[in-house]
Amino acid sequence: MSMMGEITAQDMQWFACRVKRKQVGGIKTIRIGGEFETFRDRQGRMRKRRVDGTGKAVFLPEHLLRRAGFEVFLPVKKVLRRKNRFTPEKALVAQPLLVDWLFVGWPIGGSRWDHLMDLDVVTGVMGTGGRPVEIPSARVMQLMRQWGGGMLSPECERYLKSGVEFKPNDLVRVIAGPLDGVRLRVVDVSGPTVKAALDILGGEICAQIRSDLLIADTPDGGK
The missing domain is CATH 2.30.30.30 (SH3 type barrels.)
Incomplete structure (x- = not known):
């Protein structure tokens, strides 16, 4: 006689969180890492600046949350934009697909809500009846495949094996x-x-x- 049931072995839980908007224009992009050079400003003081074309562009909320130990997935789309106002040449750039929303994850069994809210990065979470709604991992992985935009973390890339x-x-x-x-x-x-x-x-x-x-x-x- 066969007992048929179903259990799930997942080690991450995901939630849709709304980013706190601190500036006009939505989620801000910053550049991290890269090569730097020193130069002397007009007052003769030594300064440091990033070499053009080096470093990695990241979305600020995503960067802050990952640095705090959260796993983050921000769906992005690629759009054509002029490289600068002095040339008509265009290049593909990543933009958030959802206005002010991203997915935040941590290991199942943990509760990191206090830590998450203390970071002052998100304003709340999608939920119902006053309780957060967990987003199925299969759905998150499907979205990663479609809207990862080549900007997934190594851990998220591992999910997509x-x-x-x-x-x-x-x-x-x-x-x-x-x-x-x-x-x-x-x-x-x-x-x-x-x-x-x-x-x-x-x-x-x-x-x-x-x-x-x-x-x-x-x-x-x-x-």
Whole structure:
């Protein structure tokens, strides 16, 4: 007799948060890193400035939240803009897709609301009945694929691992999260997630697990 249920092994929870607007024009872009050079100003004082064309452009709220240890996804679109007012030449630049909104994530089981609000970066979170609404990880990953714009963090890039190395009936083992160390049988592969069967007391429970949390296993458990 088969017991069919469903459990989910996800290690991140995501929420849609509204950015606090501190200036006209929406979410501000800054440039970080790069190469610097020294120069002497008109008063003869030594100054430092960034070399043109160096450094990385980032959105300020996204940068501040990541620096504080949050995982952040800001959907972006690419639009053509003139490089400067002196030339008609245009280049693709990234702009936020949603006005004043981004997705903030942290590990499941944690509660970082106090820390998040203390940063003075967001004004609130999408919710209902006075409670935050968690955005399904599968939906967030779908949006990352469509609107990542090449600006995803390494952790977000890891979420998008396709899982094509697995196929139905493969044996796999979980390497992180609440099911760490558990051996499973692949039932189906769908984008970044794998549906796998877990044997419990002679029955099977199906689990939806991110493929980057799995490695191939052998019938003898690698012994």
